[in-house]
Amino acid sequence: MRGVSVIGIGETKMGKYPGTLKDMIREGAEKAISDAKIDKKLIEAIYFGNFNGSFWSGQSLMGPLVAEAIGLEDLPTMRLEGACATGSLAFRQGFYSIACGLYDVVLVGGAELMTHKSTPVITEGLASATDVELEAKVGATFPSLFALAANRYFYEYGNVREEMAMAAVQNHANACLNPDAQMHKRIDVDTVKNGFPVAYPLTVYDCSLVSDGSAFIVLAASEIADKISGSKIVDVLGSGHGGSTIQVSTKNITSFAATRNAAKEAYGMAGLKPSDIDFAEVHDCFTITQIINIEDLGFFEKGRGARAISEGRTALDGAIPINSSGGLKAKGHPIGATGLSQIFEVVTQLRGDAGERQIKNARIGLNHNLGGMGATCVINIFRGRE
Amino acid sequence: MRGVSVIGIGETKMGKYPGTLKDMIREGAEKAISDAKIDKKLIEAIYFGNFNGSFWSGQSLMGPLVAEAIGLEDLPTMRLEGACATGSLAFRQGFYSIACGLYDVVLVGGAELMTHKSTPVITEGLASATDVELEAKVGATFPSLFALAANRYFYEYGNVREEMAMAAVQNHANACLNPDAQMHKRIDVDTVKNGFPVAYPLTVYDCSLVSDGSAFIVLAASEIADKISGSKIVDVLGSGHGGSTIQVSTKNITSFAATRNAAKEAYGMAGLKPSDIDFAEVHDCFTITQIINIEDLGFFEKGRGARAISEGRTALDGAIPINSSGGLKAKGHPIGATGLSQIFEVVTQLRGDAGERQIKNARIGLNHNLGGMGATCVINIFRGRE
Structure with a gap:
């Protein structure tokens, strides 16, 4: 090839x-x-x-x-x-x-x-990406499914509600520097925690747009x-594609096999390991999803993703900046375009064209795009030319 | 490769x-x-x-x-x-x-x-494959669009209503020999001509299932x-993929560029010409479509497809049998499965496993699958092993 x-x-x-x-x-x-x-x-x-x-x-x-x-x-x-x-x-x-x-x-x-x-029609259309017979038809929606993941994550690794909120806070801050972003509004942890409740523990500020x-x-x-x-x-240095069961009832929902499989393929093709990645655009349909994903990508140990975010390690000036674009949370989530908009940001950064949100020494970037409740995942790795 | x-x-x-x-x-x-x-x-x-x-x-x-x-x-x-x-x-x-x-x-x-x-919901769903803004929203449906093609074909090449009906007659006859086919009912030219009118000149017997x-x-x-x-x-000897404009108003509707482009690629990859093909499964969403397609594939001269069918040249014992399965017309047309069901038939014939509908000396077969009003086309060519 x-x-x-x-x-x-x-x-x-x-x-x-x-x-x-x-x-x-x-x-x-x-x-x-x-x-x-x-x-x-x-x-x-x-x-x-x-x-x-x-x-x-x-x-x-x-x-x-x-x-x-x-x-x-x-x-x-x-x-x-x-x-x-x-x-x-x-x-x-x-x-x-x-x-x-x-x-x-x-x-x-x-x-x-x-x-x-309208919101009900959008919700119904999105829920077509569940196992409809077993999930959407009995009332499951994506916020409710990812809320299950958040609750299970809290059960396994401790209640990181405040740290989790920092994913949204950080993505909103980054979006303020991206002219293509939908939201240009700084928020803080209290904004997230006190937002309109969607599915406990997720509020509207934990959800993408x-x-x-x-x-x-x-x-x-x-x-x-x-x-x-x-x-x-x-x-393009590498590309990986992984899958997993569509339904939530039969799988691990605090670590997605689809991401792990796609990452293995992409890293393998690129001949790289997670620590070689300078920055990444990571699927953050919900705050909890970003946390699970940065762990599955190997950037942080299992159970440590939320703390890493709250410690600033994923901020624009952190060790591995995540979602410099603002992410699905604040740049926006037009479903069919999202993965390509992630790549738009990775390429913009690698070209050194990201203006106020430019990441220093951005040489190797990754985009991670998840479909359904961890049912399909594509990861691509890119390198700029000197 | x-x-x-x-x-x-x-x-x-x-x-x-x-x-x-x-x-x-x-x-x-x-x-x-x-x-x-x-x-x-x-x-x-x-x-x-x-x-x-x-x-x-x-x-x-x-x-x-x-x-x-x-x-x-x-x-x-x-x-x-x-x-x-x-x-x-x-x-x-x-x-x-x-x-x-x-x-x-x-x-x-x-x-x-x-x-x-219900039929209206099926028709609406199918019409989503038109240019919806310009066509479906003003009432166009696929039967009406392909009826335009039939009328234009008659204008250019003469009224071949009787010969066109033979495409349906032949496909129905073949389907009677296919246990997987939806229809097991022989019909004649009068059945087609006197069928329930759908969009002039097409009757229900000119339409796939x-x-x-x-x-x-x-x-x-x-x-x-x-x-x-x-x-x-x-x-698999060759594969071709062609495209053309989606809307009917700006293109030739008695010959599809998508088919011609896909055929050029598939024949080129296989190193074959139309006369090397022993038999084919050809997209027959309507009788007129089969006629246009067998011409665009190079099996017959432009304007001669309908006559070739009526002369028996595409029958099971003809020079180039078309739609031995019964085609979309009589085997059935479950949209997402149709192209693969065509390949199922081609492979069955090449294996010599087609029973009563077995084509003699079937060594090289082709499937032709058309999307929209000639907007996208995929053609694949196959050869059996001795």
Whole structure:
């Protein structure tokens, strides 16, 4: 297999999008192509992630919509879906299409339009990523399932409610430095603890946002990347994809096998270990999820993730900054775009283009994207060029 | 890239499934694994196609459901979607995952549960594969769009209403010989012409069926296929994927660029030309679609497809038998499974296991799967081993 590089990135501002689904797709895709500084006719295929536009917008078959939006109607396209890991699945397929020599240049992207729907309809659409027969149909929602995880975590490792809140506090602080973030509002631990209760112990400030947004990445074979593109190139060092049972009743919910398996594959391909990673974008659909994930990724010992956050070790100036973008919690969580927006941030940091939120000595970055209640996970590792 | 082979196939009987979505997935997957005669623990990943279970069954994230159904919970999984080409997109991704050396053995599959919903809900869900903003929202449905294609075809090439009906007559006759087919009912040209009118000139007998069903394929690297499997092995010679604009207003609707592009790629990879193909399963969502497709595949000259069918050249004993399974028209069209059920038939024929509908001298077979109004197309070419 040959090397694959990121040559272009683009995303919309997250939040309520002031146009149609097509407008949002076009904006993200055109930004990525423009950033790549390539002749767009070099693009040979489109890998597109969308979670539930079939339900929320009545629109399936979105791949060709992307092709039309960028004026390349005859490209082969496909849609990938794996709940909240949807965007990274699209990335992974695009990555392998180049790695194996099928294509030289591809566009990967994702989008989700959500804010036009009411909260009950959004909740119902999200709950379609549970085992519906056993879970959603008896009233389970994602906040309730991850609340179970938080309670179990407290039972196993002690009540870290205050430390857990710091994940939200930190992500909100980072988002204030990200112009694409949906929330620009500093909060403190008391704000989180006293927030509107959602599912004990989670309050509304422990939960990620309902967002519109799109994010796109242009990938090219490393051997041609700097010949065709005028952008700052970032190389993909590794990619991993793990799975686990969808239902909550039969698995460990304070450590996700999907993350551990994906991490093993990604680290193995990159020839790296957790301590080699300078910074990461980590799936934080809920504060507890970020804590479980940074442990499963090997950044911190099991049961120590919450304390590590509260000690500032994951802050922008910490040992391993997490979610410099603001994360799903404060940058936003447009499901199909989320994994690609994580990669947008990793690449921005590796290029040294992150402005006020720039991480010092950012050479190797990772994105971690989780789907369902730990049912599928994609992890990618990137390195900037000097 | 290395060679890829089919080592196992399985499908449910098409029609109204007497169990749940999970039951249907389990039946198809277990049949394929059993047919492959392998230790199922060799399977490393699952590529799964489902079109619109998010809308019709409220279930997204179906990959892990497949993993659970076969008792391999920790496998990486993903869902592919490209409207009616969904199943073949899953196949293509599984094919490339082995071709590029990522995995040695994968399970690809697809399923759709449809008969539990009313006709208006099915029609609405299907219409999500149009450009919804421009088409479905102003009342367009797939029968109406393909009726436009039929009328335009008549305008360009003459009124072939009687010859077109023969596509349905032939597919119904073939389905009578296929125990997995939904319809076992012989019809004649008058039945088709006098059928309940759907969208002029199409009657209900020009339209494919609403079906439940699942179909699965086990793929392995050719270099290990006969070492790990006790089944009759079939090799994948080529795969092609083409695209075109989603909306009907801006394209040629009597010849689909998506098919022509996919065919060029698949024939090129296989080093074959149309006349090398012994038989094919060709997307026949409507009778007119089969006619357009067999022309775009290069089997017949433009404008001559309908006559070729009426002359018996695509019958079981014709020069190039088409849809020996009964096709979408009479075997059934469970959207996410359709492309894989086509491959099930191609492999069955190449193994010489097709019983009463066995095609003589079937050595090289092709499946053609179209999504949307010619918006995406996947074509695969297979060869049996002596």
